[in-house]
Amino acid sequence: MTRDEALFEFALRMGDTALILGHRISEWCGHAPVIEEDIALANIALDLIGQTQMWLGLAGEVEGRGRSADDLAYLRDAWDFRNLLIAERPNRDFGHTYMRQFLHDAYAVEMLGELTGSAEERVAAIAAKALKEAQYHLEKSSEIVIGLGDGTEESHARMQDALERLWPYTGEMFADDAVDETLAAESIAPKPSSLRPAWDARVNAVLGEATLTRPESGFAHLGGKTGRHTEHLGHLLAEMQWLQRAYPGATW
Amino acid sequence: MVSATLPSLAEVRGWLAEIPDPEIPVLSLADLGVIRDVAWEGDTLEVALTPTYSGCPATAFIRLEVERKLREKGIDKLRLVERLDPPWTTDWISAEGRAKLEAYGIAPPQPAGGPARCPRCGGTDLERVSQFGSTPCKAQWRCRDCLEPFDYFKCI
Incomplete structure (x- = not known):
């Protein structure tokens, strides 16, 4: 695998995770429990989709076949997506949505933080921009996880349930493969496994404050990073890509 | 000499400072700190812009407004570039x-x-x-x- 092949894959992984998670939380727009939370989720979605434009823009540039960020977002099918599986998990309830967001944000902050020192300037610039937003998102998602975990009997039970359902999807964040090895050797990106201790420390602290119990299982669902997805991604893409599929080439 | 007919960079900055931010119109683009650089590359004017938040929808309008203003001032050869690094910070608000x-x-x-x-x-x-x-x-x-x-x- 060449450096550029690996960088293309990596930029897709970063961009697709931001895009799919951003689209997922945009589904809350108009449905959140109170207007402030509705606005907050829409804002986080907007940041993530902004980050998508930068990562997929870079992917298209590195690939060199003239594909734009929009082409990559709207004209690929599920098996070409490289997002982490956790991003495509359905929203379920508000607490579940924020548990997913928290587990992701705690990872994003570590990954982006490391990427600010990337030997590839374009990666470092995108990471520095996205990191500021990710830190803000993590502040928000930590507060909600703590508030609902250490809340009523009902909210606590739902958050514990969300944690257990999502936990098997966290291991994929830290699973290294050939793309990661290639980029680590070039000092472009860290090995994902190296981010685990910092993520563990953050997650343990927040779960402790939230009075939630960290699951013991180390089982991890894998496949998102190589294009093997759950059935949920196809449904999401059907909605997200509908306009471009029905009216090819449509523009504003 | 072509350069004798080109407006000065100070003049260009002055024009850009007149453009209001599309969402907070009391602020100009200069106040907001999103115009990172203005330079002549031969007879082409290059303007470097930085987004505030990566997904801010105002970014596209800002580009449009900059282009409209400079065309209005008679600048035909214009290149707008996005500069991410260093990332925008609220410290740049004047x-x-x-x-x-x-x-x-x-x-x-x-x-x-x-x-x-x-x-x-x-x-x-x-x-x-x-x-x-x-x-x-x-x-x-x-x-x-x-x-x-x-x-x-x-x-x-």
């Missing part, structure tokens, strides 16, 4: 911009992470309503003295 924000009813960003005082009554007994607001750059706060809610320009 002192004048901060004063304009407060007068408009938006508390300017503070390094401490929350507003210094209520932009309406000056009260300091404040509470946060939400970390997020009507645009990506704002949060919602409330003043316990005058009981009014207000926008706070969040610090990044």
Whole structure:
């Protein structure tokens, strides 16, 4: 695998995770429990989709076949997506949505933080921009996880349930493969496994404050990073890509 | 000489400083600090812009407005480039911009992470309503003295 092949894959992984998670939380727009939370989720979605434009823009540039960020977002099918599986998990309830967001944000902050020192300037610039937003998102998602975990009997039970359902999807964040090895050797990106201790420390602290119990299982669902997805991604893409599929080439 | 007919960079900066931010019109693009560089490359004017928040929808309008203004001033050869590095920070909002924000009813960003005082009554007994607001750059706060809610320009 060449450096550029690996960088293309990596930029897709970063961009697709931001895009799919951003689209997922945009589904809350108009449905959140109170207007402030509705606005907050829409804002986080907007940041993530902004980050998508930068990562997929870079992917298209590195690939060199003239594909734009929009082409990559709207004209690929599920098996070409490289997002982490956790991003495509359905929203379920508000607490579940924020548990997913928290587990992701705690990872994003570590990954982006490391990427600010990337030997590839374009990666470092995108990471520095996205990191500021990710830190803000993590502040928000930590507060909600703590508030609902250490809340009523009902909210606590739902958050514990969300944690257990999502936990098997966290291991994929830290699973290294050939793309990661290639980029680590070039000092472009860290090995994902190296981010685990910092993520563990953050997650343990927040779960402790939230009075939630960290699951013991180390089982991890894998496949998102190589294009093997759950059935949920196809449904999401059907909605997200509908306009471009029905009216090819449509523009504003 | 072609260069004799080109407007000076100071003149160009002056024109760009007249363009209001599309979402907070009391601020100009110069106040906001999103115009990172203006330079002549031969007879082509290159303007480097930086986005505030990566997904801010105003970014596209800002590009349009910059292009419209410069074309109006007779600049035909124009190149707009996006510059991500260093990333935009609220520290780049000018002192004048901060004063304009407060007068408009938006508390300017503070390094401490929350507003210094209520932009309406000056009260300091404040509470946060939400970390997020009507645009990506704002949060919602409330003043316990005058009981009014207000926008706070969040610090990044």
